Amino acid sequence: MAATTEMQVERVRELIAAIPHGRVSTYGAIAGAAGLSTPRTVAWILRVDGGGLPWQRVIRADGRPAPAVRTRQLALLAEEGVPITDGRVDMRHAFHEP
């Protein structure tokens, strides 16, 4: 299926909302769990309407936040106690598998 369905968008929102405090997940992991064929759609959902969701817990596959919101995101994650080293999240301990 090419077009993204409402159900999938809903699933993405749930998965993101389910990320525990102090942990993080990635665009790719969320997309895969929601049945999307590309992580870009997850980024699109957060960009268009991330209201009410812990968007700061969604980072890129390399463990770094998206450059566009890097500063803000790192600050929020640091407040939650997420292990960050040199601007990079320690995935080994903070990654949350959907």
Added chain:
DNA sequence: CCTCTGACTTAAG
């Protein structure tokens, strides 16, 4: 209808 852009990812040099 076509082109460009973007909170992405993987592979390759």
Added chain:
DNA sequence: CCTTAAGCCAGAG
């Protein structure tokens, strides 16, 4: 660790 390129999909112009 750096940059490119290609694949991907939704929106905007």
